[in-house]
Amino acid sequence: QVQLKESGGGSVQAGGSLRLSCAASEHTLKNYCVAWFRQAPEKEREGVARINRAGSILDLNDAVKGRFAITQDNAKDMVYLQMNNLKPEDTAMYYCAAGNCYWHGWYAARTPDYWGQGNQVTVSS
Numbered sequence: 001q002v003q004l005k006e007s008g009g010g011s012v013q014a015g016g017s018l019r020l021s022c023a024a025s026e027h028t029l030k031n032y033c034v035a036w037f038r039q040a041p042e043k044e045r046e047g048v049a050r051i052n053r054a055g056s057i058l059d060l061n062d063a064v065k066g067r068f069a070i071t072q073d074n075a076k077d078m079v080y081l082q083m084n085n086l087k088p089e090d091t092a093m094y095y096c097a098a099g100n101c102y103w104h105g106w107y108a109a110r111t112p113d114y115w116g117q118g119n120q121v122t123v124s125s
Helices: 105-109
Strands: 004-007 010-013 018-024 033-039 046-051 057-060 068-073 078-083 092-099 119-124
Touching: 004 092, 018 033, 018 092, 018 119, 033 068, 033 078, 046 068, 046 078, 046 105, 057 068
Parallel strands: 010 119
Antiparallel strands: 004 018, 018 078, 033 046, 033 092, 046 057, 068 078, 092 119
16 A cells, blocks of 8 residues: 655745645655646546656646646655646645556546545635
8 A cells, every 4th residue: 555645735825836745655656657636625626747757747737837847756756746826726735646657547537546645735816
C-alpha cells in the first residue's frame, strides 16, 4: 500500500504563488505516473496536471496553462506543482495521485491507484 502525502498548501492573495509537494511512502513514487487533482466546494474533482516517469507532461488543465507547472525530482522521489499567478477560482483541496503508466484512462476517470489526503489552497481576491 502506497501512502501519498501532500504539503505546501496555504492561503495567499490573488497573484501570489505556492508550491505543492507530493511524497510517497517507501520511496515508490518513481514507479508511477503522478497527477494533481483539485476539488472546490460543491464541484467535481478535476485533473490539474499529470507527469510520467521520464518527466514528460502528459496532461495540463487549460485553466492553469501558463500559470502552473508539474515537475518531478527522481533523486528525491518527489513531484511538485508550482502554482503562480493564483486566482480565487484556484481555491480548492488539491490531491496528489499515483497511477499506472501503462494505462492512462485513470486520469480522465479520476480513478488512480492511490490518493493523497489532500492539501487546502485558498486564494483571496
